Amino acid sequence: MGGSTWNSSDWDSFSAKTNTQSTAQVFTQRGMPPHLNPLGVRMRESRDSAANPESHALVVGVDVTGSMGKLADALVRKGLGVLVEELLARRPVKNPHIMCMGVGDANGDSAPLQVTQFEADIRIAEQLSEIWLEGKGGGNGGESYHLAWYFAARHTSIDCFEKRKKKGYLFTVGDENCHKVLSRSQVKRVFGEDIERDLTSEELLTMASRSYHVFHLLVEESGTYDSNVKANWTKLLGERALPLSDHTKLAELIVSTIQVNEGASVADAVKSWSGDTSVVVARGLNGLKPAGAAGTGLVRF
Template identity: 40%
Template sequence: MGNSRWDSGAWTNYRTAHVDPVPKARRFSAGADPANDPAKFKVRESRISAANPRPTPVGLGLDCTGSMGELAHLMMGGGMDRTMTEIYARRPITDPHLLIGAIGDSKGDSAPLQMTQFEADVRLVEGVKKLWLEGNGQGNDGESYALFVLAMALRTSCDAIERQGRRGVIFTVGDEPVHQVYTRAEIERVVGIRIERPQMTAAEIYALAARNWDVFHIVVKDGSYIRGFGGLDRVLASWKPLLPERVIELEDHALMPEVVVSTLQVIGGADKAAVAASWGRGASKTIGSAIRNLPTIQGRPTAGGLARF
């Protein structure tokens, strides 16, 4: 998938006809679509095409539980256009192919993981509209962010990795800790992968994904969990051992698209201070704070090859 390119004019026309006239509560699916269930689809593909000869797969997994459903609304309300337009303008990666995931809680949600196709044009918006914002979570101090990472590692097929020896990028975004352990039954039900061992840890999942993907997590500090329940320290204690230097603390979730693009710039070798300043006075301080601890990964390692269970 992803054989075309993003066009802001096409997005504006689409938004005027199909997004703005629709009440916010009806912009997404009324129920889970099996076509977006990684336990049911075969694979998500990012392919070389004439329009995208060096496609770079990017997975953006959004916490869609509780108040975090606002992240999906942000992307539908213009966040996808900002993300894609700025990637084309700033060129931190080549030929972006974007996949959006809706993340819930595999410990009890009906649809704890949904994934669009990789797309590079307005079809991405059509895919996001078909996601169901279940909005539950289980009140157990965690969400299943790692299962999105596992699905990106094992339920995608990307020419950048398999044919060109390049790496993809994964972001997850949310305000809760990550569940640290996933049972065999859980993984099979949610991701459609059968493992031999009784369980798999988040650390094992992230180590597996790191063969072919640069993985980051954005902690949404204005989310309801951090503000009213668990607190920031508990969230960071969950994430930092898994992703040293790759946990991004974001004060304002509305700047998530800009932080995603800024992260791509920094890991491509751009100066962090210059990247933050480039967004202008209104956003530069927040973005600068978010990316301040990121490593600069000049000469990113090539893909490590396919891994299968």
């Protein structure tokens, strides 16, 4: 997928409509749409095309449990436009192909993972608005962000890596811990697959990291977020666990994270934004270094 190009006028029309609507009017689903269900999906593909000759895969998985539905809402109203248009203007990577995910809790949610196609045009926003904001989760100390890692590792095929050995980007966004284990029964229920044993979050991260640069944005505004959540994510991801002090700026932080990971300095990335945005980006980038830089404390897959 992803054979078309971004048109700013299409986004302007889409945004003009959503900005006059409530969250319930934008996200009208009352159950998981079949085309977003990962059950039985063999592969989501990001392929080069005449319109996108050097496609680069980008996955954004947002928590849709409890109050975190505001993340998808912020993206669909403004964030996606910022994300795509700033990536196209700054060009840290060429021809972005974007997949959105809704992430919940495999321990109890009916739809713990929802996945769009990789797209390069307004269909990114259209498919995001079809995600079901289930709004459950909570009460067990974590969410199943590692479902996004499993799907990316096992069920995506991306030309940027397969043809050019350039890893895609995978961002999850939320305020909770990542559950430590993805069980065999959960994999069977969510994906319809039989695996030999349970998988730890560390194993799933390693799997996804073979073809993706993996990051997590920690939403600091939530009452669920605390120092223990930060410590657990830092232990798992190191500097790639990025604090997000304002959820409405998640697109800007993603853009500059990609810039820095592709070689730009943190100082230059921060200076490229103004006002409150630069403050949020500066806090988020924290000690981030480009991929392969020495002294990061991370194993680069």
